[in-house]
Structure formats: C-alpha cells, structure tokens
Ligand SMILES: Nc1nc2c(ncn2[C@@H]2O[C@H](COP(=O)(O)OP(=O)(O)OP(=O)(O)O)[C@@H](O)[C@H]2O)c(=O)[nH]1
C-alpha cells in the first residue's frame with residue numbers, strides 16, 4: 001500500500017499568514033485576488049454610485065461598473081503546513097477608514113499601481129511606510145500605456161531602495177504568483193537583517209570591551 005505523508009494521528013501544525021493586496025481605485029486588486037486564489041474569492045462588489053463622481057479618477061477604467069466596498073478574500077495553500085490568506089482592500093477613498101482593520105495582523109502587502117495613474121499610489125505607499133509594514137509594488141500594465149523603465153518608475157514613486165518593484169498583469173496567475181514570491185523573499189530578507197536576539201532564558205554573552 002502506498003504510504004501517505006499525512007498522519008491522521010498527528011496532523012501537521014498549520015501556519016497561516018495574512019497578506020494584503022492594496023492600492024488605489026481601480027488598479028486591479030479584485031482582479032488579482034481572483035487570478036491567484038485557489039478558492040472562488042469572496043468579493044464585495046457593488047455598483048459604482050454617483051458618490052464616486054468627481055472623487056474617484058475613472059480615467060482608463062471608464063468601463064468599470066462596480067467597486068469593492070469592503071474586501072476581497074482569497075486563499076492559497078502553499079504546503080500542507082502553510083496557508084496564505086489574501087485580503088484585497090477597497091480602493092475608494094471613502095472606504096479608507098477600513099484599511100487599518102484589514103491590516104491588523106498582516107505580514108506584508110502587495111501594492112498594485114496602475115501604470116497610467118501612478119500618482120494614485122502615493123497614499124497607499126504612505127500607509128504601509130508609516131506603519132512599517134513590508135510591501136512590494138506591482139505596476140499593473142494596461143494595454144497601450146507607455147512602458148517606462150523600472151528605474152524611472154521607482155523614481156516616480158519615490159520608493160526606498162530596498163522595496164521591490166516589478167511590472168505585473170493582475171489578470172495573470174503566474175504574474176500574481178511572482179509578486180507573492182517577491183513579497184516572501186522581501187519578508188525573509190527583512191528577518192535576516194534583524195540583529196540576532198539571544199534565545200529567551202539564555203543569558204546574553206558579556207560585552208567585549
Ligand atoms: N487591460 C487590463 N485590464 C485590467 C488589468 N487588471 C485589471 N483590469 C481591469 O481593470 C478593471 C479594474 O479592476 P478591479 O480588479 O475591479 O480593480 P480594483 O482595484 O479591485 O478596484 P476597486 O475595488 O474599485 O478599487 C477591471 O475591469 C479589470 O478587468 C490589467 O492588467 N490589464
């Protein structure tokens with residue numbers, strides 16, 4: 001009989017991690033959660049109302065009829081021991097109050113930016129920088145837009161050198177996966193750069209003078 005690596009008597013201890021997919025209005029957050037989640041994503045789409053007029057910049061996404069009013073939720077099983085939970089934020093300014101709730105307990109974030117409306121990304125980048133929550137930036141490329149050099153995009157977004165940035169297509173599974181791999185590497189690099197802590201209960205070695 002084939003042996004199974006899953007022992008019913010001792011099921012593996014499952015670790016879960018919460019990741020945010022954030023960004024300004026209409027940058028592709030709901031699209032990304034849908035492209036990468038292994039379950040049918042939970043989404044909270046509602047028709048865009050007149051309240052959006054003059055507030056949300058619809059240029060480039062004029063055909064957009066709905067917007068996220070609470071969150072998007074998706075899941076990825078990385079291994080039997082590790083599950084990622086994805087939380088997409090709402091993009092409209094008037095739902096910004098909800099972001100702190102969504103960010104609670106998150107390990108990090110993917111910040112999506114629309115190549116045609118980079119300015120809209122500043123509030124999102126400020127949000128994560130001010131809370132010292134690690135993030136990577138995915139510049140969602142919309143057809144026909146100008147393709148800037150990555151170095152120019154970094155300059156335009158005034159990103160700190162250590163923050164990863166790459167082009168992406170929020171509709172494409174593989175492209176979204178690369179963003180999450182980039183975020184994982186970024187999180188691990190952050191851990192490695194921390195000063196070594198003495199294991200609790202172990203006295204710290206005497207300082208050398
Ligand atoms: N051409 C193109 N269209 C895209 C891409 N990503 C998203 N879209 C389209 O852009 C529109 C906006 O996408 P959403 O995923 O709803 O954006 P969102 O960021 O969740 O929007 P809000 O929740 O309202 O802030 C949708 O019509 C998508 O199909 C892309 O990479 N290329």
Ligand SMILES: [Mg+2]
Pocket residue numbers: 029030031067068072088089090091
């Ligand atoms: Mg959305």
